[in-house]
Amino acid sequence: MTPPPPPHLERIRLTGTPTGRSVRLAEFGEEIDPLQREQLLAYGLSGAQSITVLQQRPMTVVLCEHMELALERDVAQHIWVEAE
Amino acid sequence: MPESCHTSPAAPVSPDARTLALVGHPNVGKSVLFHRLTGTYVNVSNYPGTTVEVARAAARFDRAASMLDTPGVLALPSRSEDERATMRALLNENLRLIVQVGDAKNLRRTLNLTALLTELGVPLVMALNMTDEARARGVTVDVEALAETLATPVVATVATGGEGVAALTEALPHAKAPAPMLRYDTETEQAIHTVTALIAERAPHPHLAARGLAILLLGRDKEVASWISAQAGGAEILAKVEEIAPLVGRESLPARLARERGRAAEALAKTVSQQSAGADRTLSLLVGQLAVHPIWGWPLLLLMLLVVYFFVGDFGAGTLVGLLEEDFFGEILNPAVTTFVQTHLGSGWLSELFVGEYGLWTMGMTYALALILPIVTTFFLAFGVLEDSGYFTRLSVIANRAFGAIGLNGRAVLPMVLGLGCVTMATLTTRILNTPRERLITTFLLALAIPCSAQLGVVFGVLGGISFGAAAIWGVCIVLILLVTGWLAGKLVKGQRVPLITELPPMRLPVLGNVLKKTSGRLKWYLVEVIPLFLLGTFIMFVLDRLGVLPWIIEAGKPVVTGWLGLPSEASAAFVMGFLRRDFGATGLFALGNQLSMIQAVVGMVTITLFVPCVASVMIIFKEQGWRTAVLMLAIIMPVAFFVGGVVNHVLHLFL
Ligand SMILES: Nc1nc2c(ncn2[C@@H]2O[C@H](COP(=O)(O)OP(=O)(O)O)[C@@H](O)[C@H]2O)c(=O)[nH]1
Ligand SMILES: [Mg+2]
Numbered sequence: 001m002t003p004p005p006p007p008h009l010e011r012i013r014l015t016g017t018p019t020g021r022s023v024r025l026a027e028f029g030e031e032i033d034p035l036q037r038e039q040l041l042a043y044g045l046s047g048a049q050s051i052t053v054l055q056q057r058p059m060t061v062v063l064c065e066h067m068e069l070a071l072e073r074d075v076a077q078h079i080w081v082e083a084e
Numbered sequence: 085m086p087e088s089c090h091t092s093p094a095a096p097v098s099p100d101a102r103t104l105a106l107v108g109h110p111n112v113g114k115s116v117l118f119h120r121l122t123g124t125y126v127n128v129s130n131y132p133g134t135t136v137e138v139a140r141a142a143a144r145f146d147r148a149a150s151m152l153d154t155p156g157v158l159a160l161p162s163r164s165e166d167e168r169a170t171m172r173a174l175l176n177e178n179l180r181l182i183v184q185v186g187d188a189k190n191l192r193r194t195l196n197l198t199a200l201l202t203e204l205g206v207p208l209v210m211a212l213n214m215t216d217e218a219r220a221r222g223v224t225v226d227v228e229a230l231a232e233t234l235a236t237p238v239v240a241t242v243a244t245g246g247e248g249v250a251a252l253t254e255a256l257p258h259a260k261a262p263a264p265m266l267r268y269d270t271e272t273e274q275a276i277h278t279v280t281a282l283i284a285e286r287a288p289h290p291h292l293a294a295r296g297l298a299i300l301l302l303g304r305d306k307e308v309a310s311w312i313s314a315q316a317g318g319a320e321i322l323a324k325v326e327e328i329a330p331l332v333g334r335e336s337l338p339a340r341l342a343r344e345r346g347r348a349a350e351a352l353a354k355t356v357s358q359q360s361a362g363a364d365r366t367l368s369l370l371v372g373q374l375a376v377h378p379i380w381g382w383p384l385l386l387l388m389l390l391v392v393y394f395f396v397g398d399f400g401a402g403t404l405v406g407l408l409e410e411d412f413f414g415e416i417l418n419p420a421v422t423t424f425v426q427t428h429l430g431s432g433w434l435s436e437l438f439v440g441e442y443g444l445w446t447m448g449m450t451y452a453l454a455l456i457l458p459i460v461t462t463f464f465l466a467f468g469v470l471e472d473s474g475y476f477t478r479l480s481v482i483a484n485r486a487f488g489a490i491g492l493n494g495r496a497v498l499p500m501v502l503g504l505g506c507v508t509m510a511t512l513t514t515r516i517l518n519t520p521r522e523r524l525i526t527t528f529l530l531a532l533a534i535p536c537s538a539q540l541g542v543v544f545g546v547l548g549g550i551s552f553g554a555a556a557i558w559g560v561c562i563v564l565i566l567l568v569t570g571w572l573a574g575k576l577v578k579g580q581r582v583p584l585i586t587e588l589p590p591m592r593l594p595v596l597g598n599v600l601k602k603t604s605g606r607l608k609w610y611l612v613e614v615i616p617l618f619l620l621g622t623f624i625m626f627v628l629d630r631l632g633v634l635p636w637i638i639e640a641g642k643p644v645v646t647g648w649l650g651l652p653s654e655a656s657a658a659f660v661m662g663f664l665r666r667d668f669g670a671t672g673l674f675a676l677g678n679q680l681s682m683i684q685a686v687v688g689m690v691t692i693t694l695f696v697p698c699v700a701s702v703m704i705i706f707k708e709q710g711w712r713t714a715v716l717m718l719a720i721i722m723p724v725a726f727f728v729g730g731v732v733n734h735v736l737h738l739f740l
Binding site: 033034036037039040041043044046047049054055058059061063067068069071072073 | 158159163189190191192193196217218221223336338339342343346347350369372373376377378381480481482484485493494518582583584585586587588590
C-alpha cells in the first residue's frame with residue numbers, strides 16, 4: 001500500500017536540511033519551550049519566512065533576512081520546514 | 085567593561101527633565117547615536133548586550149532635555165533582565181519622545197518592535213540605521229512610504245559615519261504620537277479593550293497610553309505588572325487579566341499577540357522595502373562563516389589567541405615592560421627618585437615609605453606604571469579590535485558544546501570573555517543570560533577562574549618571560565579548572581539548561597576611532613581605580629612590615645606556601661597583597677622574578693589567578709546575587725585556590 005500523497009509539500013526537520021538550501025518555515029514543534037518560541041518569533045522566524053541553512057555543525061546556523069541565527073540542535077530539530 | 089567601574093560620565097541633568105529615549109534591538113547602533121546626539125561616549129561594541137544599564141546625558145540640541153540610551157530589547161513585552169531595565173525606564177521616566185533605532189537590513193524585525201511602540205501613545209521617531217549595510221546587501225527601504233504609514237518621521241541614518249544625524253535632530257520636534265500599526269483579531273481586541281478601560285479608569289499612567297499598557301500586561305510583562313500592582317486600583321486589574329487570559333483561544337495570549345504583530349510587521353515590510361537579487365554574498369558573511377565553521381573555526385581561534393599572545397605577552401609584557409621597567413624606571417628614574425628622597429628626608433622610615441622595599445614609589449607606582457600599564461594598554465587595544473569585529477559572539481557557536489558540558493550554553497561565552505577585560509563589569513553583563521541559574525554559575529566561574537586584564541598581563545609577563553610552554557601550561561590548568569568546577573556547579577545548582585538561540589552580528593571592520601576611544605577610556609579607569617589601590621596596598625604592606633607582622637605571616641604561611649605549594653616563603657607576602665587585588669598579588673610574585681623556577685612560577689600564577697576576586701567585583705556580586713551567595717562564593721574560592729595550586733605543584737613535579 002502506498003501512503004496517500006501529502007496534502008502540502010513535505011515537511012522536514014530544520015536539522016535535516018542540507019547546507020546551502022533555502023527552505024520555508026512551516027511550524028515549531030510542541031517540544032520547544034514557550035519562552036524560546038517567543039524568542040524565535042522575536043528574531044523574525046515567523047510566518048512562512050524563507051531561511052537559508054548555512055551550516056549544521058557544531059550548531060545549526062541559518063540566514064533569515066540578513067541576520068545570521070545560530071540554533072542549538074535541541075531547538076533546530078523541532079523546527080519544521082518545507083521546500084520552497 | 086571597565087567603563088562601569090568608574091562613575092558614569094554623563095553630563096548633569098535634572099531628574100525630572102523632559103526625557104527622550106533611544107530604544108531598539110540589541111546591536112543596532114543605539115549607543116553610537118547616543119554619542120552623536122549627546123556627545124557622551126558610552127561603550128560601543130559589536131555584540132548584543134553591551135549596554136546593560138540605562139545611560140543618561142543632556143541632549144546636544146537641547147541642553148534641558150535628557151537623553152537615555154537603553155539596553156537593547158529583542159522584543160517587548162520584556163523577558164530578560166536587560167529588557168526589563170528598558171521597560172522600567174519607559175515606565176518611570178518623564179518620557180516625551182521615543183527614538184526607535186532600527187536596522188534597515190532587518191526591517192521586518194524592526195517593525196515588529198515598532199508595532200508595540202506605536203501603542204504606547206508617546207511621540208515616536210524612527211532612526212533607520214545601518215543603511216550602509218542594507219545597501220551593501222541590496223536592500224532599499226522607501227522611507228517616505230514608511231513615514232506615511234506610521235504617521236511619524238522616519239530618517240535613514242548611518243550612525244558610525246554621522247549620515248542622517250542632522251536630519252534626525254531636525255525631525256525630533258515634529259514627532260507625533262504614531263498611528264497604531266495593526267488591529268488584533270476580534271477576540272484579542274476585546275480582551276485588550278476590557279483591560280484598557282480598567283487601566284484608564286483605575287491606574288492611568290502619566291505618559292503611556294492605557295492600551296499600550298494593556299497589551300503589555302496581557303503579554304505578561306512583569307515590569308508593567310509590578311507597576312500596575314503598585315497603583316491604588318492595581319490588584320483589581322491584575323485579577324481581571326488573570327480572569328480573561330485563559331479564555332482567548334487555544335494559543336496562549338502572549339503568543340497570539342506576538343504572532344499578530346509579526347504578521348503586521350511582515351506585511352508592512354513587504355510593501356515598503358525591496359531586495360535586489362544576488363547581492364547577499366558579502367565578504368563579511370564569508371569571514372563570519374569561517375569563524376563558526378566546524379573545522380576552520382578552530383585554527384582561526386588558535387590564530388587569534390597567538391596573535392593576541394604575541395602582541396600582549398611578547399610585545400607588551402616583554403619589549404615594552406623591558407624598556408620601561410628595566411631601562412627607564414630601573415636604571416634612570418628610580419635611582420634618581422631614591423637619591424632625591426634620601427637627600428631630603430634622610431634615610432629613616434619616612435624615606436623608606438617612599439623608596440624602600442615596600443615604598444609607595446618604588447613598589448606601588450613602579451608596579452602600576454612600569455609593569456602593568458604597558459601590558460594593559462596592549463591588551464585593551466587587542467581586545468577593542470576583537471570586540472568591534474564581532475568575533476566574540478561567533479565564539480559562542482564553537483564553544484557551545486564545551487559550555488554544554490558545564491551546564492551552560494554558549495551565550496555565557498560573552499561574559500566570560502569580557503571578564504578578561506574586567507571581571508567586575510563582566511559580572512554585570514551576566515544579565516544578558518536567560519536564567520538565574522546561568523547567571524549564578526557564570527558569576528561564580530568569573531570570580532574563581534577568569535583573570536582580568538591587569539592580572540592576565542602580569543601572568544603573561546611572568547610566564548612569557550620563562551617560556552611559551554609555561555604560559556601554555558597555565559592556560560591549560562585554568563581551562564581544566566573552569567571545566568571541572570563548572571561541571572560540578574552545573575550538577576549542584578538546580579534548574580535546567582537552556583538550549584542556545586543566538587543572533588550572530590555581522591563581522592565588521594573595527595572603527596579605529598572607536599577602538600582608541602575605548603582603550604583610552606579603559607586606561608583612564610585603570611589609572612583612576614587601580615593606582616590608588618596599589619598605593620593603598622603598598623602602604624598596608626609597609627605598615628605590616630614595620631610592625632613586624634609580615635615576617636610573622638610569612639612564617640605562619642610556610643606550611644601551605646612552602647610545603648604544599650612549593651613556593652619560596654616570601655611568596656606569602658604576595659598572597660597578602662592578593663587580598664586587595666589579584667593582579668597586585670601577582671605583581672608581588674612577578675617581583676620575585678628570577679627567584680622562581682618554572683614550576684614555581686606556574687603554581688604561583690595558577691594559585692593567584694584563582695585567589696579572591698578584587699574588592700570591586702566582590703561588591704558587584706553582593707549587589708547582584710545577595711550577601712549569602714557572595715560569602716558562600718568567597719568561602720569556596722580561597723580553599724579551592726590553594727588546593728588546586730598544590731595539586732598542580734605535585735603533578736608538575738611528577739612529569740617535569
Ligand atoms: N556599518 C554600520 N555599523 C554601525 C552603524 N551604527 C552602529 N554600527 C556598529 O554596530 C555595532 C553596535 O553599535 P552599538 O551602538 O554598540 O549598538 P547598540 O547595542 O544598539 O548600542 C558597533 O560595532 C558599531 O560600530 C551603522 O550605521 N553602520
Ligand atoms: Mg549600546
